[in-house]
Structure formats: structure tokens, C-alpha cells
Amino acid sequence: MSNIELAPPASPAGASTLARIGLIAAALALALAVAAFAGARYGALLLIGLGFGITLEGLRFGFAGPWRRMIVDRNPDGLLGHLLSIALVALVAFPLLAGHPGELIGAHAPIGYAMVGGAFVFGLAMQLVMGCGSGTLVNSGSGNPIGLVALPFFAIGSFLGAFNLVWWTDLGALPVIAFDGTGGLLLTLTGLAIIAVLVLWLAPAEHRRIQRRYILAAVILAALAVLNLIVAGQPWGVVYGLGLWVAKGATGMGIPLEASAFWSLPANQDRIAQSLLTDVTSLTNLGIIGGAFLVTAWRGGFAQKLPSYSATAWISAILAGLALGYSSRIAFGCNVGAFFSGISTGSLHGWAWFAAAFAGSIFGVKLRPKLGLGG
Template sequence: MSELTLTQRIQLSVPVVAAGALLLGALAVGAVFGARLGALMVVGGLLGMVLYHAAFGFTAAWRVFITERRGRGLRAQMVMLAIAVLLFFPALGAGSLFGSPVYGYVAPVGVSVVVGAFLFGIGMQLGGGCASGTLFTAGGGNARMLITLLFFIVGSVIGTAHFAWWQSLPAFQPVSLVNEFGAGGGIVVSLLLFTAIAAFTVMMEKRRHGQLEQAPRIDVGNRRWLTGPWPLLFGAVALALLNYATLALAGRPWGITGAFALWGAKGFEALGGDVSQWGYWQSSWNAAALEASIWRDITSVMNIGILIGALLAASLAGKFAPSFRIPAKSVLAAVIGGLMLGYGARLAFGCNIGAYFSGIASGSLHGWVWLVAAFAGNMLGVKLRPVFFAGEAGRLPTTKGG
């Protein structure tokens, strides 16, 4: 047997290092800050693996439907949401899960949500990913997405600086389907909406192509569970179940972008700035997070878990190979897209996870408004893509489903 090359040794060592980092990190966090927080880091790691191996992206799925009228990705999102609603609504209606109190992400509906979600939608297409997509593609070795992530964080901090002004604009009080219709009634209303959206994608796809796109055949063998790829619907089910696990452990659903604002604020203060007087940081919850270690912050710990989990998945698949040869226009798109993603998420009370996935799973009307406004932003973002990715028919090669 020939001796392994240095490159092969590195490729073999990455999954070992990633798995060790996730396990040791979870144990350390659990020992210092509590077992639940340690368990949530593991949940984050599993989310990263599912997102990567199932190529479960929101940005690509929306772009493909807008440009090609292929709706398989959107229908998978409806399956994910349907399972989440079936799991979440009874617990939210009761106010507790497994004996512990729980609450959902229910936010006001106003100008800031509409504008923020619209900006976020444009940023998805220019940045090359959403919140979850940015994390798992960056963790999976996409160097360009590290630029998007950096400016996602910068945009989040800017959004907190302007947050109070945006919240002074007209808005309706938060509306919860669980409170309005009860858990059972809210489930029925939600399932009808999911069915209507799925049926619309079927109609549009058949009108354009005559038949539905067939999902690629994936033989899920013994090693496939480690190396991927996984079926898209498996990803939809797994994400819903892991969000439910987050609800049980954290007492609230999965979120991502709140941590980006926190990381950026701490970085800004480390450089001599002061964000403590900004309106966003006046709430007791945000002020406490700003004063504490990021390792006490649930969202931060889960985000770190997602990055490590995606790194583990990419290395097991033999696809962890970062390339830093990025065209200048692509870098510019990542900067602009990242800023819009971060700024939009703060205005809209969340991203494709906190506002769309977890918002709708919480029964919040603002989650549905976010969906409509963000989709409109994606439509504009798709039209802007050729400016930055000329010669690629408006397509940006992204890692997996980004």
C-alpha cells in the first residue's frame, strides 16, 4: 500500500478534528453553562449535517421556481412546515413541553417587517444564501460565503443601530394563529395554506414543463448516512424534528441571526465602540446577552454547532476543499448581499429560519408576511444577479443547496 500524501492525510484528519471539536465543545459548554446548552450545541451540529447532506437550501429553491418554475424545493419546505406546525401548535397552545415552559416567535406586522424581509430576499440572491445557507456553506468550505457571513454580521449591527426608528413606524399588534383559532384550528388553517402553495407550484411546473421534475434516486446505504447525499424530503423531516428538539431544550424555536447581531456588537465594542445606548440593546434580554459570554447565548452556541456540523459533513463527503480564487464581482455581490441580509433580518424580526420557518411554526402572522415580502425580494434579486455573475446566466455556483 502506497504511503498517503500530505493532502490525503489532511482530508482524513478533518472529519476527526470536526467530530472531536463538536463533542468536546458540547461537553465543555454543558459542564460550564448547563447540560441543555451543551445538548443544543449537538443539535446545532446535527442541523449543519442535515443542511449540508440534504442540500436543503431556501435561496436555490426559490430561485429555481422563479426562473424555471420547478417547485420540488418549495414543496419540501411546505412538508417541513407542516410537520413543524403539527408538533409545535399543541405545545404552544398548552404553554409547556415535557413539563417545561415554551413560547413561539410571534412578532408585530408592520413596515419594518415588509421592508426588512424584502431587503433580505434581495440579499439571498446576491449573497448566495440565506441565514442557514450562509452558515452551512461557509462551514462546508465555501470561501466566498465567509465574505457573505462577515458582512451579514456587519449588516446586523447596522440594523440594531436603526432598529428603534424602524419600530416607530406603523405596525399591527402580533397575531398568533394558535391564540386566534386554538391549536387544532391553527393547524387546519396552516395545512390548508401549505397545500395551496404546494398545489400552486405543481400547477405552474406542469404548465411550463408538462410534468413534475423527478427527484434524483439516492441509494441510502450504510455509508451514505455519513457521506451523503441525503434525500431532500429526509432533510425536510429532519429539520422539523430538530427544530422541535430546540423548542424542547431551549424553550423557544430555532433562530440564527440574533447571534450575528450579538457577535458584531461585541466586535464593535472590542474596537472601542459603544452600542449599549442603541434602542435594540435596551431590552433586558438583549442587554443581558451583550453583557454575558457568547457561550451563554443559545443561538450563538447552535450557530457554532451548525458550522462544525457542516464542516464534518463536507469532510465526510470528501468535498471540503476551500478555494480562495473568487472573482471581484462575486466578492462585491457577497459584500452587498451580506449587508442586506443582516440589515433586513434585524428589521424583520428574523430570517428564513427565525421569521419564516420558526415564525410560521409558531403560528405568527408575521411569518407569512415575511414569506410574501422576502419572495418578492428574491424575484428582484434574481434579476440583479446577471450584473454580478455575467456569463453564468444569472447563476451563482454555491456549495450544495445554498
Template sequence: MSLSTHTQPLSGQREPARPGLPSARISVLGLALLTAWILGSAILETQGLSQGSLFGIGLLLGYTLYHARFGFTSAFRQLLSVGQGAGLRAHMLMLSVACLLFAPILSFGIGFFGVTPEPYVSPVGVSVLVGAFLFGIGMQLGGGCASGTLYAVGGGSAPVFITLLGFIAGSVIGAWHWGFWTALPALPPISLAESTGLGYGGALAVQLAVFAGIAGWTIWVARRKNPPVIKPVPSGKGWIRVFRGAWPLWVGALLLAGLNALTLTIKGKPWGITSAFALWGSKVAAAFGVDVSQWAYWSGEKAADLEKPILADPTSVMNFGIILGAMLAAAAAGTYAIRKVPGRIALASVCGGLLMGYGARLAYGCNIGAYFGGIASFSLHGWAWIVMALIGTFVGLRFRSLFGMKNPQPKDSVC
């Protein structure tokens, strides 16, 4: 999925580097560096070292996501369209390493700045199943998942900026309807480590076996369907590749797993993205006179978040870092570019963003919070999320043609 069709290429779907004008590249790079320095300084001064560290992790996440073109949308699309499972195998590697890191952190309570890390375990019910399904459809229309949206915006993708606006709006509507959905039937939160008697060691062994089985299944599917080969992006050699080149998916998988584990030790919770969208949008709605404090979503512990400044929210700070980290990566590589958005693509972006925002709120998270963070936390709801998101992806692929977007075909090369 390249910018010419909708957005930045995501996992396993890569775009040749575009040579940019040196002066333009330097200008964008300078702007990104200046913004990161000003924002980072403000966070350190007003919120302290813990929040500043999370901003730094966000920068590294954005930089990694962009250079590895590591995403979820195209990985699901390629698997279901042509049987190419390279992206999903990268997910399994990422999840395996994350679980190996999360297990001792959660078991022994390893944390910094006085935090006690907690797993992300949520109920499995109607809201999760419906929300993940809607999110899967939205990914294919919006041109990216939650992490893909942030790093593509940082890379200058105009269509995905529209997706982000829809994402925020959908998150607000989901927060508004939160009380209805969470009142529907659901199982209690189930931890494969703590609710089953397996412990973290046993749950880790079970999940590693499942990851290996899924990776093996993708290889079996590939042998049957003979999918197109993923072409590597022309890249620099040696150390220059760190700044001006594409990174292998396995590098992105390892770095994302490590950074998520580091987030857990500093934030006390795994990496998340979409709760910040609900916060941003609700603050805007409140500024226009909407009494969002009466919504069930903003009751209890969350009520205080509405009164705090945005920079006090760890998820918001990390999101800003991801956008700026991707912008730094794109500027350094000379691939930062903003292009005109066709009308049908803009409409698809709005629809996709709305579905993802709404779905993420219902499902207790997105591809990062629910899928990545949930499974790494040994939560059953993470597995329910991925099953329903894949079903939603299958449906979403059928809708893409309505907006002039193409799906991979067996005869096509994937780049």
C-alpha cells in the first residue's frame, strides 16, 4: 500500500525510496528536530522524567515503524488476498519476544519510577467481538491501523491524516456509547497466566507454541497458493541504512517488542494508542459545550483525565512521539511528501477512521492495545480481538473496490 494508492506502505508492502530535494529534506528534518526538542523539553519540565522517557520511547517507536514499514493492515490483507504470510510471521516473532519479556516483568513486578506493572486484561464479550470486527473493516478502508495511522501521518500521508481525524471522531462516539456496549453480555477478564492456574511460565509455553503453529500455518498456506514474493526496497548499505533505508521486518519486530516491554516498566501498562484519541476528541467536544463528563466512559478513574493537561496523559505523549519519530525518519530518508487526495480515497479514509475509532473503544483497544498488548499480557481478549479483526478484514477487502482501491492479486509482485 504505497502513497500513490492510499498511504505509506505497511508491513511487508514496501515502496521504493523517493529522492527528495536536499533543501526540502533539510527543512522538514529541521522542523521535526525543533518540534521534538521543544515538546520534549516542555514534557520534562512540566511532567517529569517518567513522562519524558515515554516521549522518547514514542520517538523510537515512530522511527522504527517507519523504517521497517511495520504495520498490520497490509499484513492481514496480503494473507487473506494472496496467501502471503510474511507480515503475520513478523507479528508472531514480535509477540513471542514480547511475551518472553512481559512474563518476568509481570511475574516479578519489575518497574521504574515507582510503578508496578500491570497486564492489560479485559473482558471478552459482545463489545469486543463487534468492536474488533468493525476495526478490521476500518483498517482496510482507512489505509492503516492505529500505529500505521500515526506513523503514516508523520511521514506526510495526507489520506491517513484524514483517517486520523475520522479515528478521533469515531473514538468520541464510541466513548459516548460506552455504557450501552459494556452492559451487554461478557465473560470476566481472563488471564491465561493468572486465571487458569498455568502461571506465567505455563502461559508463556502455551502461547509460544501457538505462535509457532500460526507461523507454520502461514508457510503451509504459501506453499498452496504460491503468493507473490515481497520485493525489498532499494536501500543504502552499512550504517547509512539506519537513516536512509528500509529495515527488515524482523528488526522491526524485535525493536517493537523491546520498546513495548520498556513501556510496561515505565508506564505501568503496555503500549496503547487509541485512548488518547477519545481524550483529544472529548476535550474538543467539551470546549463546544458538550457535557462529556456525564458519559459512562468518563466516570470513575477516567474522570480526572478530562481535567488534566494533554501532556499529563502518557498515551498522548507517546502518540506525539510516534508522529515526530516517523517524521524524522521520513525526512532523513528524503521520502517525506504530501500529495493530493482523490475524493473517493478521502471518503474511504473518513469511513475507515470512524469505524476504527468506534471499534477500538468497544473492543478495549486497537491492534496495539488489544492485539499486541493484550496477547503479550496473556489476555484472552487479545486472541478474540485478532480473530474478529481478521473476519472484519475479509469483509473490508470486499468494500475497497467501492472506493477505487485495489487488493493484491496472485499475479502481482508485492513491494
């Protein structure tokens, strides 16, 4: 799924059979080790994360790239795949949430000034590095230079955004609005269908179809997302886990977090104190990186050269990584946590996030060549 358009000179035959067996064995052994150390639930979550990474990288199914194709070429194939996958998750998630109100939660958040502004900035920044939250993880796992540069700054930005999240939400926000029950499901599916019809209408005739690999990816991602909801008790997310990594590092260095209304919450203090192997979002994030690594190693494709970008372009990638993390935290999620999981579990903020982030992506696409990042 590596959205930066670098063509790794992979060997036509990929890795050897023995090496591929070793990769599978190593992945399974790692999941079993996590299960033995932290519990079966956490080993299962790592496997789910590996599945996300393998699917996203293996089938080249991301978010930034498909949005870019819709904006530049009016090609909606990838976006249609997103809508299909969200619809499939919603068909299962709505009944699950209704039937297990004390056990499962949706990705519900309020719509506010900071949320909308953050989503806009996120959409812009993800086009600069050609990767969203999951995309940055996949790009890093596949050895993409831009992804490797952007990921640590994404994590720092997520930590900083959470540090003063309460200040941003105090600027003004609506109450959390979430659709539920049969009526909510029908409303969500209708909204997705309307968007699908609209993008098909905007597309030229030669682009009014969806590639088979996108259909396959949409179905697999939907199945994995439902498994994540059941096993984790919450929808698939990315951003919190990245910020948590930095929060743990800051605490380890003796940096006090009491000044943050968010990080000083007892629940967050508990997560900082506990192992990453018991944080559900961290496990799936690590799994995504590992899954992308497995696919790239399977293909024998770790030979990417540094792109010939200017210093301005590299600095832009760093700043965009910071912006991705910060903006997604104050927007209550990225393409995964807000758009994908928000809409599929009935949150109105997912729709607002989608509109604002897509508008930001339009500006990001136009800004890329001005920063030396290509057209």
C-alpha cells in the first residue's frame, strides 16, 4: 500500500521458499509469545494487526492514494472500496453494539471547531506524505523512506495534540451524536450509497468500475475490523496508540505529564504504566507495521533508494508528519478511527470528518508540487 510512488526493484521471484516459511513462522511465533506473555486476547489482536498490514500492503489498498486519484483523475475505484468496506462493517457492527452495550463501544466523538479544523489539516498533510495514519505505518513497515521519516513525528504530534486536547474541545463542540438501531443502520447505508452514486456520476465512463483487488481488500478489511471490534471491545483505531508510545517515553525520561488534562487522567496513566502488549491500539499498530514488512520481505523488495527530494521537501515531510499526528488527535481520529470506524459504528462526526478531510486533501494535492514533493 506504500502510497509514495516509488517502484522498489523487487526480484521477480521474490524471497526464497525457505525465507517465506521463515517469515510465516516468525510471525506466528511472535503472536504466540504475546499470547503467552499478555494473554490470548492480545495475541489475537497482534494477528489482526498483521492481517491489516498484509491486506493494506499486499493489495495496495490505502486511503491517501485513492483520494488523490479521485481528486486528480476523477477515478473513484479506491474510494468506492472504502465505502463498500465501511458498509460491510456497519451491517455487523450496528447489531453487535446494540446487543452488547456494556461490552462494546463505537468510535463516537463530538463535532466541534477543532474537530473540523483538525480533519481539514489532516487531509492536507496526508497528501504531502502520501499516507494517512495506517498508511504511515504501512509505509514504514515496507521500508518507504518518507514513511520512516514521518512516523516518529506523527507519534510526537499525536502526543502533543492529546496533551492539550481539552483546550481545543473547550472552543466549542456539539454533544456526541450517534445513529443506532435499524433506523441508524439504514441511514448510514443510504448515506454511503449516495456518496457512491455521486462519485460514480462525477467519474468519466472509463473509471466507473472498481478493481477486483479493491473489492477483495474491502471485504478482508471489513472482516478484520469486525474481529477487532469483538476482540478489543472497540473499533479499529490508530492515533491513540502512537501518542501513547511518546507518552511512555516522556514518562520514562522523567518528564511530568500532570499539566495535561488528557494524559493525567487515571485511565491514561494506567495505560502509560502498563506494557504496550496490553494496549489494543498499540498492538494493531505494531501488527500493521509487521504485516507490511512481511509482504515486502516476501516480495524481496527492500531495495528502495532515497528519492531525490530537496531539503525543503524533507522538511515538509517532517512538518507534515507532526501535523498528521496533532490534527488527527484533536479531530478524534484519522481515516481509520474517524472516517472508517466512525461512520461504520454510527457516529455523525465520521461524516463531518470525511467532508473536512477530503476538502483538505484537495488543497494538499495542489500544494505538493510547490513544496518539491512532485505532482
